[in-house]
Amino acid sequence: MIAAQSEGGAGAPLLLTFHGTGGNERQFHELGQVLLPGAHVVSPRGDVSEHGALRFFRRTGEGVYDMEDLARRTAAMGDFVAEEIARTGARRVVGLGYSNGANILASVMFARPELFTDAVLLHPLIPFVPPPQPGLAGRRVLITAGRQDPICPAPLTQALAGWLEGQRAEVALHWHPGGHDVARTEWEAVQGFLEPVA
Numbered sequence: 602m603i604a605a606q607s608e609g610g611a612g613a614p615l616l617l618t619f620h621g622t623g624g625n626e627r628q629f630h631e632l633g634q635v636l637l638p639g640a641h642v643v644s645p646r647g648d649v650s651e652h653g654a655l656r657f658f659r660r661t662g663e664g665v666y667d668m669e670d671l672a673r674r675t676a677a678m679g680d681f682v683a684e685e686i687a688r689t690g691a692r693r694v695v696g697l698g699y700s701n702g703a704n705i706l707a708s709v710m711f712a713r714p715e716l717f718t719d720a721v722l723l724h725p726l727i728p729f730v731p732p733p734q735p736g737l738a739g740r741r742v743l744i745t746a747g748r749q750d751p752i753c754p755a756p757l758t759q760a761l762a763g764w765l766e767g768q769r770a771e772v773a774l775h776w777h778p779g780g781h782d783v784a785r786t787e788w789e790a791v792q793g794f795l796e797p798v799a
Contacts, residue, residue, distance in 0.1 A: 616697065
């Protein structure tokens, strides 16, 4: 898997960043080094092309996922994350994803909750109800979203937060009044979310 990598020091946390549709491994890589100074930062590149735009899994329409492809790529990404954890020896493992990147991150968490201690989901869209996952208990999750997001409707964002709370994850939800763009207040929320557990 193609990925950008920056090495942290001994005992440093591991931060994995996942780009949105049309982005690439550089989209949040440098920002990751700012958000979690000294961390190992690993940013994989989605290997699905949708009319030339990179994604992490296939879809057949807006909000309509190819669930078989999602399952395959979730398994592959879970293996990749596990290998990076083993390579770095990190005990704190943070995932940060935007849009399609948030969706693959969430899917990996549903399947293998032991991999991430913290997750930041920027504008996720999960248009299905995952099966119960007791392994998410105690995992820290920040969800950020726009009230007027035409791609990730607010009710689905709220439903995801509610489902995670039902699995006993520690969920924080941050809204801004706009759409699918990432607002400055979201990055402030991310910084605040990451700082307490240094």
